[in-house]
Amino acid sequence: MICAPSRxxxxxxxxxxxxxxxPAQTPTRAExxxxxxxxxxxxxxxxxxxxxxxxxxxxxxxxxxxxxTIPHTGPCTTILSxxxxxxxxxxxxxxxxxxxxxxxxxxxxxxRYTQAFTPAPATPADPSSVYPIQTTYNExxxxxxxxxxHTILGLQPFASAGAGTTYFKPTGGxxxxxxxxxxxxYYYNIGVQQEFHDSHFGVRASFRQVFLLAPDFGENxxxxxxxxxxxxxxxxxYLRF
Numbered sequence: 001m002i003c004a005p006s007r008x009x010x011x012x013x014x015x016x017x018x019x020x021x022x023p024a025q026t027p028t029r030a031e032x033x034x035x036x037x038x039x040x041x042x043x044x045x046x047x048x049x050x051x052x053x054x055x056x057x058x059x060x061x062x063x064x065x066x067x068x069t070i071p072h073t074g075p076c077t078t079i080l081s082x083x084x085x086x087x088x089x090x091x092x093x094x095x096x097x098x099x100x101x102x103x104x105x106x107x108x109x110x111x112r113y114t115q116a117f118t119p120a121p122a123t124p125a126d127p128s129s130v131y132p133i134q135t136t137y138n139e140x141x142x143x144x145x146x147x148x149x150h151t152i153l154g155l156q157p158f159a160s161a162g163a164g165t166t167y168f169k170p171t172g173g174x175x176x177x178x179x180x181x182x183x184x185x186y187y188y189n190i191g192v193q194q195e196f197h198d199s200h201f202g203v204r205a206s207f208r209q210v211f212l213l214a215p216d217f218g219e220n221x222x223x224x225x226x227x228x229x230x231x232x233x234x235x236x237x238y239l240r241f
Contacts (some may be wrong), residue, residue, distance in 0.1 A: 053224035085117050114183065146160070164185050191207065204235070
């Protein structure tokens, strides 16, 4: 016969086996894939480099804005400067991290600012005249992402680079009736992030730079074919699935 203390010990052992050492549920394949995804939303500064250049010969027959009072003959030698107003925008990013050094990301960026052309093409003799085009800017890009396993001052670093397209859409009120236009874009991004105690929620900050051909909205009198770049410091949060 088993004495009472032994029965008590046996019951305790069985309970511990049943409830304390039960194996954890193994994640499904879908759950493992989802755990590699995160969604980030950040605010971004938009600081675009000013560019200048001569209007290209292809625009010689229409160097300036159409006006019956401004005839034009001969080659076009007008030097046009193009600048974009500084503004704030937004950047949404979906990332898939297979391994620390193997990852992919998709970016959607948005901003609204004014592209200013000086002198205004209709009045080339006045260097202070400005032709402003208010436009929205939409970026769609894919990139390669690395997230090293080591930390820097307790923060996880990351870096990415890629390419895509930007889409300029002049606004109804301040777009001067100009045309929509797409441009190829190339970028790199370097930053740090920190997740809060495996909560699947974290914060992220980065320095991003985008390179593209300055838009001319399909107008030959604005065509100078100069490359510019936009510096985008970003800060925001992310959610890991």
